[in-house]
Amino acid sequence: MPASASASASDISHRDPAWLKDKADDLMRGGDARSAANAYTAALDIDPTLRAALGNRAAACLRLGLAEAAARDCTTAMMLLPAPRLQPAPPLPPVSLPALALHSDSESESKSGPRKPVEGGPTAPTPELLWEREALERSQRAADCLESLLDGVTEAEGDGDGGYTGGSIGLRRPGSLGPGAVESERLGVMKLLARRGLAHCKCGDFGRAQADFASAAQVAGTCESEDARERNSSLAEDAARMGVLAECAICKGDGDASLRGGSPSEAEASYAAAL
């Protein structure tokens, strides 16, 4: 084969996200988590909506000790799930257009100059606050997606018109999926939730970990395969363990507070309770 032909074939493969993802899977199986994470990143640079690559990169990150990045990848992958069914918007109150036109404060504004921000009024949100809001919205949306996915089975077994709004980024519509495909979607969500639960656990956020494991157990309970049914009980156990660890963390926090407050005996008791 001429050198130029071989080079172009190589270029094509390096631009194919599916090929890169398969390559990353091979690296992961070989135990090279760092190279696998790089290959998943290369695949995601080309196609950021590749959910499987996000989920597998989360696994690689967990192995590398990058738990926060793993949790973020799982959340992003969950955000790529088909959007939940949209509720119809409530009817708008009747608007009287002539009245609206009369009620114009442009004149008074022009006399007094541009409005100044009110003292003590709402200020611009900090980047941290914006991030927190975004994270909250993401997790809420992931939960909604989960619900829509759970509804998907009945839709798929029914007339097939699910009315889902997913698909703007080339995702399949769960309402039009067969039962087998819905089962596979559910297994995917179960894995993502369990992986994010583990990531939160590694970050020391046991409350969130417990919630994720409990959701994963709930999804596993709705699956039909034997494996998933077995995972249901182990995931429920994981959720219970996260609850215990959350209590440990609370006791440890009490100990830290007592230590800072200059009460070593109370701190010792709290640490002993955690252990």
Add this chain to the structure above:
Amino acid sequence: MEPAFVPALVNRSALMGRLMRWSECRDDCTAALRALGVGADDRPLAVQLDDKGSTEGRADFVPGPGSVRLRAWLLGALLRRAQALVKMGELAEGLSDYRRALELDPLNPRV
């Protein structure tokens, strides 16, 4: 509740150090290090942390080898145990822990 809960062990060892209860300080640090996969053998720290056997036996809340939290726990437990050992007159063991801490963080002025 969880005898191998490393964050509580590491912080209790700090309390024990402050109270100058050095043997209890050493024991808490040893328990924390064992939970993190660091035993009493002389193998380099990186080898011990990457050891598959110890990785699998590690508690589920312990982060992976590249984690900043894991390094902080390891460094805290090693330095505190070294201090306890020196106070107890076990200088050779104390020096060994300081060497391990240096291996973990060679540029740390505290070490």
